[in-house]
Amino acid sequence: MKSVHRRASGAKTRARAGERAELRIDALAAGGAGVGRLAGEVVFVPATAPGDLVEVELDRSARPARGRLLRVIEPSAERVAPPCSFADACGGCDWMHVRVEAQQAAHEQIVRQAIARATSLAELPEVRVHPAPQALGYRSRARLFARAERGEVRVGYRAPRTHDVVAVDRCLVLADEIAPLAGELPGLLRGAAxxxxxxxxxxxxxxxxxxxxxxxxxxxxxxxxxxxxxxSGAWAGARVTLDGARQAASFGDPRPVIQGADGAPLLLAPGGFGQPSEEGAAVLARRAAELAHLDSSRSPHLVELFAGSGTLSVLLARGAQRPPGPAEGAPPAAPGGLASFTAVELVPEAVACLRQNLAARGLAGKVIEADADEAPIPPRADVVVLDPPRGGAPGAARAIAASGARVVVYVSCDPATLARDLGVILRGGFEITDIEVVELFPQTSHIESIVRLSRSRRPRADPGGSAPAR
Structure with missing residues (x-):
């Protein structure tokens, strides 16, 4: 079929599958693609920047329609030359071609739009953005992929929208301490299948x-x-888990260690969750602790859900009182301190690290090994802080809405599930007071955000579903 070119402006006829078209990119969407319109219909085009005029090959079978970028006709002022030679082939940094300030603006817009759509709120607080201290060399941890073919092993990142492995021998976003591993691992794994x-x-x-x-x-x-x-001490530790094996094999101490937000070492569970940037994690923890503050004449009871290894806990638990022994009464809380701190986490290895991190700092608190999305909120809880995985926390949102909590601080890595859960919490009598974005993933479309809510009225009997039994 002969290709036909259409301009974005004035095009009235729907393009057919495989047909070429020109369109202007208006914005960046969650997931990383640029968004343009052809005859009024939305088209998602990966690897574009706001303001670009591009030629694309259309795929109308997808909804919304997708466009495969063929060429940039007129690059916008928001487009930059990626500093990494692997940027076009590697799917790790999907926004490296976008100016850092434009990345931040897009993150802010995506979070605001997601919350506005899910909650139907006419007005939202201004979104505060915390820029990354550095746009390159910031990652203190990363996930690589490896595939063995004919005795040789390729190590790198997934290609965009595929499971293919793009071999990368140097990665510009990795910190100096771990950057050499990308080039070292293929030789170490030689002969694997x-x-x-x-x-x-x-x-x-x-x-x-x-x-x-x-x-x-x-x-x-x-x-x-x-x-x-x-x-030899070249590595602090390693751990190998073979598919189907009942137990992992460990060498040395495989637990990651970062500098916590309080300046002391923070242990993380091996293979467990941890923020990619040590400095960004510190900003996130400080802001979560500051937003969790409750202006009250009495010391509050604070509950943290999805506590992990304690990245937030080491600041949230400050000032908490030691739980009383069997024969003791509750001690009076110190001025400005917490009446109690309770952390809930499901993964046993993370629970062990959390307890060790609290103990190393002399911090008091109760650590519960349980599914935070099903755990009841204690009746006396005044403040709830949660940092769930990408799927969000629908069960916890219902429990919070039905609880007596007065302040909620929700840390999220996915605007869509954040917005969904906020809708449930709002129906429980809360209002949004603060929205913040922390640039933990520069050069990418991934977003880390914090939302603070405070209670404006008592909860309804059943806000958006049944709360977990108490």
């Missing part, structure tokens, strides 16, 4: 720790090299 995920991070004394989740076979040389790396 299969594929896997490789989590790299900083461990004790900022030495690398490596977590290998392998689906296939690893030759004896791999195990020997891992032992050598840790025994």
């Amino acid at each position: 299969g594929e896997g995920d490789i989590l790299i991070a900083q461990g004790a004394s900022r030495r690398p720790v490596v977590e290998i989740l392998w689906r296939g076979a690893l030759p004896p040389a791999v195990w020997q090299l891992l032992d050598q790396r840790t025994a």
Whole structure:
């Protein structure tokens, strides 16, 4: 079929599948694609920047329609040349072609629009953006992918919208301590069969720790090299989990270690969740603690859900009173302190790290190993802080809405599930007082945000669903 070119302005006829068209990119959407319109219909075009005039090949089978970028006819002022030679092939940094300030503006707009759509609120507080201290070399941890083919192993990131592995021997967003691993791992895994995920991070004394989740076979040389790396002190630790194995094999201490928001070392569970940027995680923790403050004449009871290894806890728990013994009464809370601190986390290894992190700082608090999305909110809870995974916390949102809590601080990595859960909490008698975006993932479309809510009225009997039993 002969290609036909249409301009975005004045095009009245619907383009057919595979047809070429020109359109102007208006904005960036959640997920990273640019958004343009063709005859009034929305078209998503990856690898574009706001203001670009582009030629695309249309795919009308997708909803919304997708456009494969063929060329940039007129680059906008928001487009920059990516500093990384792998940027076009690698799916790791999907916004490296966008000016950093435009990335921040897009993150702000995406969060605001998601909340406005889900809550139907006519007015929202101004979104405060915390820029990243540095746009490159910021990641203290990352997930790589590896695939063995004919005895050689390619290590890198997934190509955009595929499971193909793009081999990367240097990554500009990795911190200096772990950046060499991208080039070192293919040789270490030589002779392996299969594929896997490789989590790299900083461990004790900022030495690398490596977590290998392998689906296939690893030759004896791999195990020997891992032992050598840790025994020599080049790596702090490593851990290997083979698909189907009942137990992981550990070398040295495979737990990641970052500098906590309080300046002290913070242990993370091996293979568990952790923010990508040490400095960004500190900003996030400080803001969560500041927003959790309750201006009250009495010391509040604070509950943290999805506490992980304690990235937020080490600040939230400050001033908490030691739980009384069996024969003791509750001690009076210190001025400006907490009456109590309770953290809920499901993963046992994260719970162990959380307890160790609190103990190392002399912080009091109760740590409960349970599913935070199903845990009841204690009747005396005044403040609830939650940092759920990407899927959000629908159960916790219902429990919070039905609770007596007065302040909620919701930390989220997904605007859509955040907005969904906020709608439930708002129906429980809360109002949004603060919305903030922390630039934890510069060069990417990923967004980390914080929303603070305060109670404006008593909860309804059943806001958006049944609350977990108490």
